[in-house]
Amino acid sequence: MPAEEFVAGWISGALGLVLGHPFDTVKVRLQTQTTYRGIVDCMVKTYRHESLLGFFKGMSFPIASIAVVNSVLFGVYSNALLVLTATSHQERRAQPPSYTHVFVAGCTGGFLQAYCLAPFDLIKVRLQNQTEPRAKQPGSPPPRYRGPVHCAASIFQAEGTRGLFRGAWALTLRDTPTLGIYFVTYEWLCRQFTPDGQNPSSGTVLVAGGFAGITSWVAATPLDVIKSRMQMAGLKQRAYGGLLDCMVSSARQEGLGVFFRGLIINSARAFPVNAVTFLSYEYLLLSWG
Numbered sequence: 679m680p681a682e683e684f685v686a687g688w689i690s691g692a693l694g695l696v697l698g699h700p701f702d703t704v705k706v707r708l709q710t711q712t713t714y715r716g717i718v719d720c721m722v723k724t725y726r727h728e729s730l731l732g733f734f735k736g737m738s739f740p741i742a743s744i745a746v747v748n749s750v751l752f753g754v755y756s757n758a759l760l761v762l763t764a765t766s767h768q769e770r771r772a773q774p775p776s777y778t779h780v781f782v783a784g785c786t787g788g789f790l791q792a793y794c795l796a797p798f799d800l801i802k803v804r805l806q807n808q809t810e811p812r813a814k815q816p817g818s819p820p821p822r823y824r825g826p827v828h829c830a831a832s833i834f835q836a837e838g839t840r841g842l843f844r845g846a847w848a849l850t851l852r853d854t855p856t857l858g859i860y861f862v863t864y865e866w867l868c869r870q871f872t873p874d875g876q877n878p879s880s881g882t883v884l885v886a887g888g889f890a891g892i893t894s895w896v897a898a899t900p901l902d903v904i905k906s907r908m909q910m911a912g913l914k915q916r917a918y919g920g921l922l923d924c925m926v927s928s929a930r931q932e933g934l935g936v937f938f939r940g941l942i943i944n945s946a947r948a949f950p951v952n953a954v955t956f957l958s959y960e961y962l963l964l965s966w967g
């Protein structure tokens with residue numbers, strides 16, 4: 679099983695992640711809290727209240743976890759294609775796989791990475807939603823979780839392993855089809871701008887990666903909102919009877935627009951993150967020959 683794809687997936691994922699984290703924090707807050715009027719208001723309040731550091735809350739854990747998550751995604755994707763089409767990464771330019779195979783391989787990678795991602799994503803969302811400033815102010819209560827390890831340990835103590843997988847179903851439903859879309863968009867755009875049999879140029883990879891990110895995030899946003907809410911359930915949010923209950927009651931209370939919360943910020947984040955992810959992934963694999 680080619681291992682380079684796993685390593686390339688990890689490094690490229692980490693680079694993309696740092697770039698996108700401030701957008702991600704604003705998104706999670708907009709999706710789960712009602713105190714902000716919009717993107718700018720949320721940014722201003724976060725900055726005033728928590729300084730620049732506020733935007734990077736909950737980042738240390740995703741950085742550690744991206745090693746697992748992105749390498750599972752890209753590693754499984756590439757190896758699934760190997761099984762489906764009997765071509766390695768290097769051979770795929772000369773013999774491009776069909777879009778159906780790309781889609782199936784992407785969904786397989788998406789499904790498996792969702793399970794690895796679930797506990798990390800839960801902790802990220804919980805930490806991002808702590809709006810208390812870092813420096814302790816007299817009279818204000820301390821944040822509930824002291825950091826990622828404390829957060830994981832408290833959830834585990836209170837609810838066991840199941841608690842750590844809160845929202846995992848919504849996450850799996852969000853990621854399985856949308857990561858299929860992700861790789862299909864990337865492949866399709868690369869092929870549009872690249873002569874047959876050649877490697878896509880860096881510019882093409884950046885643009886194709888960026889749009890692959892946007893397309894898959896647009897498709898993923900409705901379930902992203904539900905996922906974030908289910909992860910917060912029982913804390914700041916009311917508890918839901920399940921995924922469907924969360925969807926229905928969110929829509930009833932806030933209208934259908936609720937499913938598009940965070941769409942603009944998700945897309946703005948997705949372009950640079952995924953442009954950098956794909957560029958570094960392709961570059962690393964090329965340089966390892």
Ligand SMILES: C[N+](C)(C)CCCC[C@H](N)C(=O)O
Nearest residue numbers: 853856857894895898948951
């Ligand atoms: C499938 N879904 C749209 C949720 C994510 C797809 C892109 C994954 C990338 N690591 C990122 O964070 O943008």
